[in-house]
Amino acid sequence: MRSTVVLGFLGSTLDASKFGPSRWAKWRPTVGLTMHDDLRVDRLILLHGSQHQRLADYVTGDIADVSPETKVEPHILDFDDPWDFEEMYGKLLDFARAYPFDPEAEDYLIHITTGTHVAQICLFLLSEAHFLPGRLLQTQPRRGTIEAAGSWNIIDLDLSRYDSIATRFAADARESTNFLKSGIETRNAGFNAMIDEIEQVAIRSRAPLLLMGPTGAGKSQLARRIYELKRLKRQVKGPLVEVNCATLKGDGAMSALFGHRKGAFTGAAADRAGLLRTADTGVLFLDEIGELGLDEQAMILRAIEDKRFLPVGADKESASDFQLIAGTNRDLAACVTAGTFRDDLYARLNLWTFALPGLAERREDIAPNLDYELDRHAEREGERITFNKEARDRYLAFATGGQAKWPGNFRDLAASVTRMATFSPAGRINLDSVTTEIARLQRLWTGGAAPAADPLAGLLSPDQQDALDPFDRVQLAHVVTVCRASRTLSDAGRTLFAASLRQRSSTNDADRLRKYLARFGLSWGDITAAAG
Structure with missing residues (x-):
């Protein structure tokens, strides 16, 4: 049978009492958790400071009286300031890493009722991060009674175990992905799976996103929806700044992106903040990022990594904290090979890359x-x-x-x-x-030219044509074209089956062609009549 081990702080206030029989009329969390018939505590890891040694000994003695099977294991942790989060978390983390936990043999409960509020928060965080391999244990007094044991409750941090929460999370995820798809009930399995991934990345990460795909595939619209989703989740408060990099050419590209100082060049009559500065605390969407020059790419990379950049003509850097979404219809990997796109910027963008399929x-x-x-x-x-x-x-x-x-x-x-x-x-x-x-x-x-005449027009109805697989459509169209260029069914058969004729000593090509046309409900007469 697996042992149950409880870890918690000695409560310098809640566990304290007068040293006499009256203490049993008071709820003391550490003693009380060992007094329950339905909670067996085999071992209690009791954390306390040196100054509370006498209280720790007294509580240990009381636990021995009410639960002789419980072994109390005291550990001294001294803090200069028990309300200092950094000190508290650091020392508890060191303890957790050094302690020989054995989750295969023991079940651990982390008692979060005692200790300072900072200590309770740190125990929660360390449990959530699995540095402390256990579930949370909460105890409290029973209202209206003087029962010393109180009541207890286990809080499991695995949210998937809570049906109502899991249902809400699933509904929220569906709502978010539906939002990204503009409410369109898409049926393409690959696209839907990609949107599911984008939803998770958009909410959980501030790293750059790269949206690849042909012109008109919906990159700009998806970027706007990602921004709106992050706004709904209160993850950004600044604006969405959209830039078509194909429109940024020459010296004006640097000024438009990074801003300039008055007098930096001819025509710079006033300071200009630049698009990166405008996107501070928001989202910057650089569409067609592959059109930027190498110099602009280098500065974009620095702005992504350091949140800083140098406006044109300035001797002092500007700062802007934005999330980048980049779009392109180019193969950036090929551009890197060709030397038109920086490999370090591509590596930075390539963490989250999503290829949008065409229509x-x-x-x-x-x-x-x-x-x-x-x-x-x-x-x-x-x-x-x-x-x-x-x-x-x-x-x-x-x-x-x-x-x-x-x-x-x-x-x-x-x-x-x-x-x-x-x-x-x-x-x-x-x-x-x-x-x-x-x-x-x-x-x-077709560039304004009239499309080539469809050989099947007039032979098959639109519904019949729509029922054809593309392979059969192309093959049948070629057969019909050859038939119309031939004088007889036999001539057409010899043309269509010339290779077969060379490989065999005898064959009936006319009969073979007649049977092929019959598969589609056509005859030689149908084709020649339509041609006439």
Whole structure:
């Protein structure tokens, strides 16, 4: 059976009493905790100062009377000032590190009822950090009685054991991740897992965050949501300062970022604080950080590490305590290799790196983002626009299919929804609006040139095309193109199966092609008729 060991301070006030029979009519925490039938104390580690030796001996004697099985193990800890937190914590930490605790064989309870408030706080902190490998033990007198034993309660610091607290934590985490996703019920498992990680890092760390991803993937919006989440958690009080580093060119970049002193250069008619100084106690978002020059990168690194930087033309440094979020659509590791990005800055940013997937990699999230963009349009314009069912199904079939490239990612989607909403008659986006928008997107994505004719148009309905896997679509389109360029079914078969023909002495290519087309409900006549 495992032994139960209690560690606690001798209470110089609460454990003191008159030296006589009347002491048993008083609650004394250290003696009382050994008087419970439902709490067996095999060993008591009693901490006290040298000046309280007589009281310690007296309490030890009383414990021997009421609980002979309890072995009292006194330890003298002297303090110059028992209310000095640094001294108290340091000496208790030294004790905890030196004491031969054996958690495999013994259960430890840390008695936090006695001692100064500072001592109680230190015992709690050391237990939470597992320097003291035990649970907290709290004792108190029973109200309205003169019972000497009092009552006891164990406080377990493993919060996962408390159902209501664990439920609240889980709900809070869900609320935070939902906040970061702007309330969008995203369905992409990889993206959701990444947002879960960002939520934990944003709340628990002030280290720089690096958001990587293609243009329009949502880096700026996510940076703003991270800032707003930290504001809600009261972790920052300053502003969010957003900087597109691609707009900072030449000599003006240093001045914009780090500020300047009056007269530092021609045109510097007054002091300028600079964007880093403005971000003090807040968040600085440097979008497209890969566009900064090497000199600016060096000063940014110093500002991150030392919270100090030198404005242009100044002989005295400025200070700013901000958290950095950096964004880029470049491969910074490749930039380091090419010599255009500092390896020490990259190493500093690379602690927390998150790669945001493009819209084409999150096609299952297009539907909820479509609703989100309609909500944003309603907020901006004060008018609620909706799809009719046929139009919505057609748009989503295109948007989630292989034809939709989404090079601009969520910016493309937002612009597309805005156009359809603007041209929608009577607040409803219909099939004609969707058909027009799909054609417009295809023109935009091909540089204004008309997209190549789809060989399957006229042969298969939109629903039939949407049911095809991209692999089958490409293969079937090529087969149809060859068929239309051939005089007969046999000619088309010989062209399509030329390699097979060379490897075999005889084959029926026409029959093989006929069976292939039949898989898709097509015949030679269907294809030639559509071509005509």
